[in-house]
Amino acid sequence: DAGVTQSPTHLIKTRGQQVTLRCSPKSGHDTVSWYQQALGQGPQFIFQYYEEEERQRGNFPDRFSGHQFPNYSSELNVNALLLGDSALYLCASSSGQTGETQYFGPGTRLLVL
Amino acid sequence: AQTVTQSQPEMSVQEAETVTLSCTYDTSESNYYLFWYKQPPSRQMILVIRQEAYKQQNATENRFSVNFQKAAKSFSLKISDSQLGDTAMYFCAFTKDFSGGYNKLIFGAGTRLAVHP
Numbered sequence: 001d002a003g004v005t006q007s008p009t010h011l012i013k014t015r016g017q018q019v020t021l022r023c024s025p026k027s028g029h030d031t032v033s034w035y036q037q038a039l040g041q042g043p044q045f046i047f048q049y050y051e052e053e054e055r056q057r058g059n060f061p062d063r064f065s066g067h068q069f070p071n072y073s074s075e076l077n078v079n080a081l082l083l084g085d086s087a088l089y090l091c092a093s094s095s096g097q098t099g100e101t102q103y104f105g106p107g108t109r110l111l112v113l
Numbered sequence: 114a115q116t117v118t119q120s121q122p123e124m125s126v127q128e129a130e131t132v133t134l135s136c137t138y139d140t141s142e143s144n145y146y147l148f149w150y151k152q153p154p155s156r157q158m159i160l161v162i163r164q165e166a167y168k169q170q171n172a173t174e175n176r177f178s179v180n181f182q183k184a185a186k187s188f189s190l191k192i193s194d195s196q197l198g199d200t201a202m203y204f205c206a207f208t209k210d211f212s213g214g215y216n217k218l219i220f221g222a223g224t225r226l227a228v229h230p
Contacts, residue, residue: 033216033217033218035218041222041223042117042204042206042220042221042222042223043158043204043218043220044220045217045218045219048216048217056217058217088156090158092158092218094216100146100208100210100216101146101148101160101163102216102218103160104150104157104158104159104160105157106155106156106157107156107157107158109156
């Protein structure tokens with residue numbers, strides 16, 4: 001049973017660039033949530049996708065956008081990167097019907113120079 | 114708004130001993146879920162244990178158990194027979210009742226646990 005997968009594992013970008021991170025949910029899950037974890041802090045909720053629509057959004061600017069595909073995989077896009085966007089980006093999946101419990105992927109470490 | 118507080122930034126324990134990590138939360142919701150996640154240096158966030166607020170019985174998972182005090186809004190994690198592999202950051206997290214499909218997790222700042230031989 002495949003767990004949550006994310007790609008790439010590491011990424012280095014420069015200020016002003018754009019980045020796309022990818023996530024495939026655990027088998028049987030249809031909901032994907034994205035979190036940003038700054039160094040030494042707890043994860044912060046960015047947004048959640050269900051049925052290819054953004055269902056909830058945290059306190060993040062519009063530079064952060066996402067997409068969910070018919071196979072339930074998801075992308076997180078960040079435009080006009082800032083130094084402060086450097087963080088570990090975690091994807092979590094759950095069931096849209098019963099899914100109060102979220103299962104996390106290994107994360108993508110983004111460094112903005 | 115809901116908040117989660119972990120007041121112990123770092124803790125250490127000897128192998129085979131017992132350690133308790135503290136977590137308090139604030140919410141006006143009557144039903145919700147609480148979780149402990151473990152994040153080892155490999156950085157993968159792993160679910161350790163979950164508790165449903167409407168259940169009186171404290172959750173247990175092998176060496177891991179919780180002390181859930183709903184009135185006090187306290188949710189501590191006890192690790193028995195600590196092992197070197199328990200070394201990790203531990204995060205307490207909250208989500209409100211899932212009805213309506215809203216289940217964003219709110220995390221505490223974490224407790225770094227070191228298990229020494």
